[in-house]
Amino acid sequence: MIQDFITIIQDYWLLLLIGQYPNGPLGGLANTLILSALAIAFAFPVSILMALARLSKWWFLRWPMTALVYVTRGVPLLMLILWCYFVIPLWTGADVPSFLIMLVTLVIYQGAFLSEVVRAGIVSLGQGQMDAARALGHGYMSAMRFVILPQALYNMIPSMISTFVSTIKDTTLGYVINVPDLTFAASQVNNQLLTQPFQVFLILAVVYYILCWSLTFVANSVERRIARRRAGPRNARLPAEAAPLKTITEQL
Amino acid sequence: MSTSVSEPQAAQAIRIADVCKNYGDYQVLKNINAEVARGEVVVICGPSGSGKSTLIRTVNRLEEINSGGISFEGQNIHAPMRGSELNKLRSRIGFVFQSFNLFPHLSVVENVSMSPIRVKGVAPDVAHDKALKLLDRVGLADKANSYPGQLSGGQQQRVAIARALAMEPPVMLFDEPTSALDPEMVGEVLSVMKSLAAEGMTMLCVTHEMGFARDVADRIWFIDAGEILETAPPEEFFKNPRHPRAQRFLADLRH
Numbered sequence: 001m002i003q004d005f006i007t008i009i010q011d012y013w014l015l016l017l018i019g020q021y022p023n024g025p026l027g028g029l030a031n032t033l034i035l036s037a038l039a040i041a042f043a044f045p046v047s048i049l050m051a052l053a054r055l056s057k058w059w060f061l062r063w064p065m066t067a068l069v070y071v072t073r074g075v076p077l078l079m080l081i082l083w084c085y086f087v088i089p090l091w092t093g094a095d096v097p098s099f100l101i102m103l104v105t106l107v108i109y110q111g112a113f114l115s116e117v118v119r120a121g122i123v124s125l126g127q128g129q130m131d132a133a134r135a136l137g138h139g140y141m142s143a144m145r146f147v148i149l150p151q152a153l154y155n156m157i158p159s160m161i162s163t164f165v166s167t168i169k170d171t172t173l174g175y176v177i178n179v180p181d182l183t184f185a186a187s188q189v190n191n192q193l194l195t196q197p198f199q200v201f202l203i204l205a206v207v208y209y210i211l212c213w214s215l216t217f218v219a220n221s222v223e224r225r226i227a228r229r230r231a232g233p234r235n236a237r238l239p240a241e242a243a244p245l246k247t248i249t250e251q252l
Numbered sequence: 253m254s255t256s257v258s259e260p261q262a263a264q265a266i267r268i269a270d271v272c273k274n275y276g277d278y279q280v281l282k283n284i285n286a287e288v289a290r291g292e293v294v295v296i297c298g299p300s301g302s303g304k305s306t307l308i309r310t311v312n313r314l315e316e317i318n319s320g321g322i323s324f325e326g327q328n329i330h331a332p333m334r335g336s337e338l339n340k341l342r343s344r345i346g347f348v349f350q351s352f353n354l355f356p357h358l359s360v361v362e363n364v365s366m367s368p369i370r371v372k373g374v375a376p377d378v379a380h381d382k383a384l385k386l387l388d389r390v391g392l393a394d395k396a397n398s399y400p401g402q403l404s405g406g407q408q409q410r411v412a413i414a415r416a417l418a419m420e421p422p423v424m425l426f427d428e429p430t431s432a433l434d435p436e437m438v439g440e441v442l443s444v445m446k447s448l449a450a451e452g453m454t455m456l457c458v459t460h461e462m463g464f465a466r467d468v469a470d471r472i473w474f475i476d477a478g479e480i481l482e483t484a485p486p487e488e489f490f491k492n493p494r495h496p497r498a499q500r501f502l503a504d505l506r507h
Contacts, residue, residue, distance in 0.1 A: 131314055132353035136367040136419060137343025139335055146370055150357050230357070230399045 004199045012189045016203075019180045025099075027180030029207065035099065035181060036168040036211075039106040043167065044160075046107055047114030048149070054119055065115075072112035077170055081105050085177045102174040110167045117159045121152030154226060161219040165212045172208075182207060264323075265290045265423050265454040266311060271320035273306060273478075280306050281317070282478040288423075293455045295465040295486075298475040299501060304458040305350075307475065308427050311456065312345040313338060324423070343371050346416030346424040350431050352408040354400040354415070361387065361396040364415045372419065379418070386414040390444050406437030410444055417448075424448065426457040462505060466490055474498045 009016075019027015026034075053065040072080070084105045088096050125148060133143035153160070172183040186204040190197050266288040273281040280303045288294050296304045309315040311322055313329050321328045329341050355363050364383035368374040374382075387393050390410040400408055409429055416424060426445065430438045442464050449455055449468045459465065465472055465486055472489040474482040474497075481495040493499045 128349065128351055128353040129355065132347075132349060132355070133367075134339075135312055135314060135342060135345070135347035135349075136415070137339045137371040138367065139339050142370060146366060147355055151355075154357060230401060 004196060008199055016185050019185050025180050028185040029182045031180055032171055032182040035171045038103055039167050040164050042107045043110040043114055046111040047118050050111055050115035051118035069112045069115060072109055077109050078173055080109055081173055081177060098177045098179045102179045106167060106170060110163055114163045117156050121156035122148055125151055157219060157223045161216055165215055168212055267323045269321050271317050273317045280478050284480055286473060286480055288456055290454055291452045292470045293449045293468055294471050294473060295469040296458045296473045296475055302476045303478040304475055305427050308425050308458050311425055312342050312347055343419050344421050346421035348412050348416055348426045348429045350428040352412045354408055354412055356400050360398050360411050363411060364418045368418050383418060386417050390414045404437060405433045406440045409441045413444055423454045428458050430461055
């Protein structure tokens, strides 16, 4: 049994790692990592803009963004992927690579979820911090940048990490539109072996687990370090306060 | 560093003219008219819910008003204006909150130096030195690198005063600065405020500290149900309040 795993890894490690590259497109774990990293890197700033739009006093920013967030959150990701996959080429008339379609879909989808986390973080700070910043002469954006967002984002680290982790997991759905990622590579391996689906997909599960777990681990240690820096009898409760949110978002 | 545009030099630091404010049908401020002269210390007192805090928050436009105007050094802060112009005016009005509202993610010295750097464009090392001097002045030089969460309420409020002073405002507003404090910490905050007053700072304070009002104020505004019912120097106000509502308020305080 153990021997099976070792043999599969020995025979197919390169395919699982980089897909068909350099004879074909880059795939495998490398592509999963690139897709996840890009999706998170874009979804994060997008989510802040979406949250600010949803909190805006101008209706022409608030209404469309609220609608987008509601629709996105109310539709299964798979539906959104298929929709983008068929509609974007129709609109643009171009042959958009499936990787790009998957990236855009993930950024919109995770951006919408993340924007709710960011918005909650901002709202939960209360009016006092904004008042204090405005009273000192900060404009709205300046107050957001130097006072509100540093606190809101810090308080929301656990929830944001949950969203980042689910972004990584959601890249697997790229499989349905033939994004050559790790899942795609694993199923190619499975198609060649035919008899060992359990072993192949267990390897896949372990790799995803390590990936997601290490992200959680890094984020938790960053959070602990900030908390320790600010530690004091009063602030010791800050991470604990954020903790219940984590359990809520992890059930999403 | 003075941010002076050519301003008409008014005799009053603050002039409140015919200010009305409603929350829906409820009228919080009814036709308020009052002035604070340069260098004057005014204490606003009155029962809770009378509109004291709302009034002081309209002075730097943290609250909007429905009619009237409030001029700060001759400029109506409630006139329609660009955001940047309002920010500039606000940066010259120090404000101290009941609940301190320090920035918990910044160290004490960063709390004090951040706005001069980000709003006025003061060089960071200059702002830092200035912040340390101000912290020394409020007796907290040794806490410069602590975080607000590590300080007592009284210490936090003194940092908040230093933070407001860092913008070098000609006027300071205090919105019940000691109401959220444990009794033994009230004194340290009041003594900082007293020393400010002694240096000639123009101050408008909402407070329930009648001892402070008696010792430091030049004038008392007594406000109830959104109206200023009486303005008088403290000796006069405490000995012979003219308005029956003020008489009742002071009688209740003595019990």
